[in-house]
Amino acid sequence: EKGGYDYFMLKEIAEQPKAVADTLLGRIDASGLLTLDEVRIPASVLREVDKVVIVACGTAYHAGMIAKLAIEHWTRIPCETELASEFRYRDPILDQRTLVIAISQSGETMDTLMALRHAREQGARVLAVCNTNGSTIPRESDAVLYTHAGPEVAVASTKAFLTQLVACYLVALYLGQVRGTKWGDEIETVIRELSDIAAAVDRVLETMEPVRALARSLADKDTVLFLGRHVGYPVALEGALKLKELAYMHAEGFAAGELKHGPIALIEEDLPVVVVVPSPRGRSVLHDKIVSNIQEIRARGARTIVIAEEGDDAVVPYADHLIRIPATPTLLQPLVATVPLQVFACELATARGNEVDQPRNLAKSVTVE
């Protein structure tokens, strides 16, 4: 049942191009418009939404952090993303015009379920983004957009994460489409580019051997840091989470702009630091700032592991290890940038003799608060 792979996680990493394609299937029509009628929230209601709140845990929360950037950019509706376990304990401000999005692979996560129940009690509408048909979270929501990752068996989430991103992009673009925004042309372009993204993920998977070799060479390290900005920041957090749960290493993700406010004190000789570099074409200011960050940490002895778009030459002089990813629209980059981090964590876990599919102390679905 592992399809020839040693671990479910490896199989599930390899299934990501298909999972992404399946989650797009039937949701883009021949004229390049999104058709999300299945969500069954009338366009008139979506036009009235004045705030979006995303609740989720762990990896799904990282997808939610990226979704926030996409929703705010393409719809101009204020959006916040909150850890489901924190949400209802702070008396959040919700009403009939709030759209709450609950993201959950299993559909059974108790923290997320309690958050959505609280939201509905306050009159908010809840849309579930979920991978498990008929599970509790979609049953208790007003609407659901299913991710089509197929069953995810490994405890560490991989293909579910990529499909959560795809589903969230679809929601963001659909909201933009229904409401009409100044980004109409960009929305059309991005919908087209989404159709190519499965092939891009496939290309990343074909180039992972150096990443595996690098991971093995770091098996006796204690700490790995991850830096990113904008959509690269949640990717950094996700890379660190994967490493904690699988390799049992100390791993921290930081927003690169925060370096000088504290974390740079951690940099020491030969400390591996993974840096997710934004596209030089999109937000080029951010790109240039990250390149300076890489210079700064390298000057202090860090071993820099740089994930950068193909053709981005500015990073070359400062990268001890360079991992190339295909060029994508800025907001879609996490779909390709996360994959090397999954492979990295999986290989490090194997090199350290850990049980990849069943990390210690963790359960696949967390049904207690």
Ligand code: F6R
């Ligand atoms: C990390 C991981 C967890 C889950 C989290 C939420 O690899 O798998 O962090 O993402 O427990 O689970 P779901 O998505 O089922 O609500």
